Amino acid sequence: MPVISVVKDAQARTLTVTARFDAPIGRVWQVWSDPRELERWWGPPTYPATVTEHDLAPGGTVAYAMTGPEGDRHRGWWRVRAVDPPRTLEFEDGFADADGKPSPDTPTAVIRVVLSELAGDATQMTITTAWASVEAMEQMLAMGMEAGMTAAVGQIDALLDLPAQA
Amino acid sequence: MAEAERADALFHALADPTRRAILTVVLQEAHSVSDLARRYPISFPAVHKHVGALERAGLVTKTRHGREQRVRGDVATLRSAHRLLDDLEVLWRGRMDRIEQLLADPTEGARQCP
Numbered sequence: 001m002p003v004i005s006v007v008k009d010a011q012a013r014t015l016t017v018t019a020r021f022d023a024p025i026g027r028v029w030q031v032w033s034d035p036r037e038l039e040r041w042w043g044p045p046t047y048p049a050t051v052t053e054h055d056l057a058p059g060g061t062v063a064y065a066m067t068g069p070e071g072d073r074h075r076g077w078w079r080v081r082a083v084d085p086p087r088t089l090e091f092e093d094g095f096a097d098a099d100g101k102p103s104p105d106t107p108t109a110v111i112r113v114v115l116s117e118l119a120g121d122a123t124q125m126t127i128t129t130a131w132a133s134v135e136a137m138e139q140m141l142a143m144g145m146e147a148g149m150t151a152a153v154g155q156i157d158a159l160l161d162l163p164a165q166a
Numbered sequence: 167m168a169e170a171e172r173a174d175a176l177f178h179a180l181a182d183p184t185r186r187a188i189l190t191v192v193l194q195e196a197h198s199v200s201d202l203a204r205r206y207p208i209s210f211p212a213v214h215k216h217v218g219a220l221e222r223a224g225l226v227t228k229t230r231h232g233r234e235q236r237v238r239g240d241v242a243t244l245r246s247a248h249r250l251l252d253d254l255e256v257l258w259r260g261r262m263d264r265i266e267q268l269l270a271d272p273t274e275g276a277r278q279c280p
Binding site: 001002003006008010015017019021022023027028031037040041042044072105125127129135137138139140 | 183193239251258260264265268
């Protein structure tokens, strides 16, 4: 399991996930900088992603589509805010319409990626995702469910946690 | 409602693409059932049935406004912000696991150093 820590701040609406990989920093950066590699992990196996545009420069766009088992397609985009290979990347992540244009009135999140070298040619990657509001998180998750992005186990856990109703 | 019944209601509610679409819409803004029926190529009774399934799963609430019933995604009670973060954690753990597999793939290493 590569994940070494998860910090959730409900007040600030941020999720910070830190992972350790047994690969040098340049190799780990490549999973973000190479669109063919990005396609292999961004979407779950049942919703493979196709990256149609990939410009990792400030102001640049990354556009992708995920295709589900029923042939359903979901499009998304990133707007790159800052990039400093092979250490940092910050972008806004949102949903797009069928033509790949950003959908208005859909939530976006800001994702910040920080890579650092560890001893023994290993790399630490910290990803912080920040949402503007609880509603934005809720909407992101509902749309994520539609795109098959969240595991069913997460939904069951969430459900069983609900206070019992009379 | 027992936990198993609650799980059944949730999965039933989320299994249908029209219901997921309705949920996404009413999470942004409350809509009347007739508004919703106009948005989708299905009948008013069919929309009513979908909304009922979402309501039984605790995903939406209905309030009466004069002659209309307005449907709203239940942001406050559906999940706390913390629980949302739990689900989003699942998403990122999956991504990190896939990155690890990718980095361990010898054919990818070969591509990197031609």
